[in-house]
Amino acid sequence: MRRRPDRALLLLLPPLLLFVVSGAARVDAAGKLLALRAARVSEFVADRAAADWGYADQLTSLFTSFGEPPPRGLIARLSAEHPLMQQRIDRLAGL
Secondary structure, three states, rough: OOOOOHHHHHHHHHHHHHHHHHHHHHHHHHHHHHOOOOHOOOOOOOHHHHHHHHHHHHHHHHHHHHHHOOOOHHHHHHHHOOOOOOHHHHHHHHH
């Protein structure tokens, strides 16, 4: 004899699937934010290498010429692929 699925279990299945899918989406979003953070940190490392090779003044001049407005809001900052130009200029000046 074939057993029928419990009705209560069938009622719990859609919310359970939604929870699992939304959990995966949260993990994916967190992973993307961490990858973007790593990309911004690597830009500072590259700037330091350029300064060590004697290109700090040229790099500072280049960053100053961009004149880009900084991203507004927390989400925009967290999703930025590059650090703020002013942060990069300030770090280069401190080297």
